[in-house]
Amino acid sequence: MDALVLINGAPYGTATPAEAYRTAIGLGGMGVDTAVVLVEDGVWVAVKGHNPKVIDMQDLSQAFGALNQFDVKLYVLKEALEERGISENELIKNDGIITMEDLKKMIKEAKCVLTFLAGG
Amino acid sequence: MRLKFMVRTGPYSYQNIDTVYQLAKRALKRGHEVFIFLYEDGTLNADADIKSLEERNIAERIRELLEMGARIGICGTCAKFRGQTKKDVLEGVKYGGLALLVKEMLQCDRFLSFGY
Numbered sequence: 001m002d003a004l005v006l007i008n009g010a011p012y013g014t015a016t017p018a019e020a021y022r023t024a025i026g027l028g029g030m031g032v033d034t035a036v037v038l039v040e041d042g043v044w045v046a047v048k049g050h051n052p053k054v055i056d057m058q059d060l061s062q063a064f065g066a067l068n069q070f071d072v073k074l075y076v077l078k079e080a081l082e083e084r085g086i087s088e089n090e091l092i093k094n095d096g097i098i099t100m101e102d103l104k105k106m107i108k109e110a111k112c113v114l115t116f117l118a119g120g
Numbered sequence: 121m122r123l124k125f126m127v128r129t130g131p132y133s134y135q136n137i138d139t140v141y142q143l144a145k146r147a148l149k150r151g152h153e154v155f156i157f158l159y160e161d162g163t164l165n166a167d168a169d170i171k172s173l174e175e176r177n178i179a180e181r182i183r184e185l186l187e188m189g190a191r192i193g194i195c196g197t198c199a200k201f202r203g204q205t206k207k208d209v210l211e212g213v214k215y216g217g218l219a220l221l222v223k224e225m226l227q228c229d230r231f232l233s234f235g236y
Binding site: 002003015016019023026027030032111112113114115116117118 | 126128160217218219222225226228231233235236
């Protein structure tokens with residue numbers, strides 16, 4: 001894998017997940033082998049049924065669900081889901097639920113890791 | 121070694137650009153190749169009009185890195201979103217988009233990403 005995009009921020013509190021999405025589709029669109037991994041509060045991005053119209057924003061769960069159209073893989077961290085009481089059937093289409101061990105391997109093997117961490 | 125950085129935060133509120141400056145300076149002195157991509161708020165680090173009273177001047181640091189041979193790229197779209205025009209940005213900083221980032225990413229030995 002050439003680019004691993006790590007996202008830890010909730011969907012609408014900061015611009016970070018949206019920026020990460022733009023970057024990921026850009027990379028994928030240019031033929032870069034890219035995967036997105038949602039960690040910590042980033043997993044909320046993959047929960048179905050957002051309603052951001054009320055805050056005049058675009059639906060990020062829908063956007064992330066379409067990452068495969070740009071040949072970008074989407075993974076969700078198992079531990080983060082468990083900590084938040086989110087079950088797999090609440091999630092949008094993805095390429096797999098991975099463990100922290102899997103993530104460690106992915107980080108080690110990726111050529112570049114792009115961290116989109118929301119902080120605070 | 122080809123060392124590439126991505127910086128997503130602006131000047132003074134976060135320390136990322138300072139860390140990258142220190143790392144880049146030392147790497148350049150040791151003969152390594154350095155490329156820095158300023159992304160999102162990171163574009164503000166290359167604003168030529170930065171005036172910092174009795175404080176380190178980040179624009180001058182960027183200029184110093186350019187003079188030392190670093191290549192610095194700026195995301196044009198990010199700059200536009202922040203009201204920066206080309207004349208606001210330090211001379212020598214290269215405007216580009218994701219294509220520039222991708223090109224650099226794929227030709228590097230180490231890629232370091234600095235966000236929050």
